[in-house]
Amino acid sequence: MKQGLRQSMAWLHTWSGLALGWLLFAMFATGTVSYFQDEITLWMQPEVRAGSDPERAAQGAIDYLSKVAPDARSWYIGLPGPRGATTEVFWQPGEGAPPRARAETQALLDAAGHPLAVRETQGGRFLYRFHFDLYALPVIWARYLVGIAAMAMLVAILSGVITHKKIFTDFFTLRLGKGQRSWLDAHNVSAVLALPFHAMITFTGLVTLASLYMPFGILANYPQTSAFFEAVNGPDKTVARSGEALPVPAIAPLMEHARQRWDGKAVGVVRITNPGDATATISLRRAAHAAIGTAGETLVLAARDGALLGASKAKGPGLTTQSVMVGLHAGRFADLALRWIYFLFGLTGTAMVGTGLVLWTVKRRQRLADPARPHFGFRLVERLNVAAVVGVPAAIAAYFLANRLLPVDLPGHAEAEIHAFFLAWAATLAWAILRPAARIWIEPLAATGTAYLLLPLVNALTSERGLPASLAHGDLLFAGFDLVLLATGLGLLLAARTLHRRARAARTTPSRALPHRHARST
Amino acid sequence: MIHVLVIAVCAMGFLALAAAQKRHQRDLVRRTLTAREIRAARTGGAALLTFALVLDSRAFGLALGLLTWTGHLALAAGAIVALLVVRKPA
Structure with missing residues (x-):
């Protein structure tokens, strides 16, 4: 045909x-x-309150790492942007140090470099x-x-x-x-x-x-993928420590130097290799929020005299295009x-x-041979639709609820939140499979809407930053978050109510039944 | 503030474009427009949308302006769709 x-x-x-x-x-x-x-x-x-500023946070992180990991191979310091309040640090243990779990070589710091006591x-x-x-x-x-x-x-x-x-x-x-x-x-x-x-x-x-x-372009031009990344990012060579001590220099002037070089764009990441040694290098990467492209400018400086060891290479038009496209997708600049x-x-x-x-x-x-007993494919799609369309919002609500309702010091708090996410999703799927077709949208929608409406209440009861307090203190983030939760809940409940009324109308007056739903008149 | 301004300009542009369509004339102006009026509404609408791009690129630079403009366009068009739903006689 x-x-x-x-x-x-x-x-x-x-x-x-x-x-x-x-x-x-x-x-x-x-x-x-x-x-x-x-x-x-x-x-x-909600324990994290104070804002931060990148330069103070960088110095705070360096002070912290100098105490905790003075002989590390390298330090990584992710600085807070204008939307964040915490500094993330990771370190690679030094030569000969016993291998340690990832959780033991990272920390979340406040602006002064103190580890934050926050729920996991x-x-x-x-x-x-x-x-x-x-x-x-x-x-x-x-x-x-x-x-x-x-x-x-x-x-x-x-x-x-x-x-x-x-x-x-x-x-x-x-x-x-x-x-x-x-x-x-x-x-x-x-x-x-x-x-x-x-x-x-x-x-x-x-x-x-x-x-x-599509790795073909890289494979055709480089012996291995790693050779390509080395060509793009510069070689990741490690120099052995000299043994000559040299304290890490003050970071603020170096960050200011980078900022001037990049037309006022802020530093987002500081990486220091061989900290405390005369061979230390400091690399500064431009913050993700400071420009559309994600492949940020980088400066590598010698800790000894601040000499410029390397700067991000001028990248080809292909990589620049890719960097801007990835930036457009992630919207970190927005x-x-x-x-x-x-x-x-x-x-x-x-x-x-x-x-x-x-x-x-x-x-x-409408085209079903017998609307009361649809074929398997139809029932599958119908029920999976509920599991996806209602299941994902339900999972997110459960994730937020678990964050507030689980004991703050529960071991594995973070994992438990994620389990709540998937449990709620699975529950929605089960609900959609087990209930009669006429109810599979209405009930999970109503339950999820209720969960979203409860969230601001739960937040008010379990933190000091409930909606009345956040509105009174001008805490726009918390107030906005709670209001969006409320709006989501109301929207979901409205959808449930509309479907419920329509189903009832279709039941009581079969002749007025809407053609797309419970068409009993045919 | 600039966002509100540009969205308003876009919305007026889309309002004119919608009024140029037979289907929406009854809801928007309660009568049918003449061919001349339709042409004027189309030209005016397109001009307003272009003017919005000029505003955005002056405020944000050409690159970010183009991006923001597509956002403003869609928001304004959505507002007109909502307006038409509200104005539709039940």
């Missing part, structure tokens, strides 16, 4: 979207909240890593899976644009309460209005892992307003995937 281009594209759109739709929904949702990764981490560590949590980082590394899978497998999903997304976007019959005529069209028509409108509007964002985010997402998916815009479009992307998934069932429901 010969088909027109539009029909074959519609087929491609439907099936590329469905096959990986559930994974894409989870990726879109966790990626979207990751635009507020730092804020989530701060909310999940992965905070926003877990959601961010889940977005592309998933969880518990070998990282390479996860990244291939995520790459296949992103490619399916790109295919779905392009075939969707081709198959859309009236992209300009329907540009502003959203007709509510009309069954399948409304779902299609919602899918189209959410997809088309933010189309530049969706296309950009999907393509740049693939670019972030392009050298994993100020608060632009960050909200990123977040909102992440939500429209999530809505686009969600409405697309629902549309698959809505379209097919």
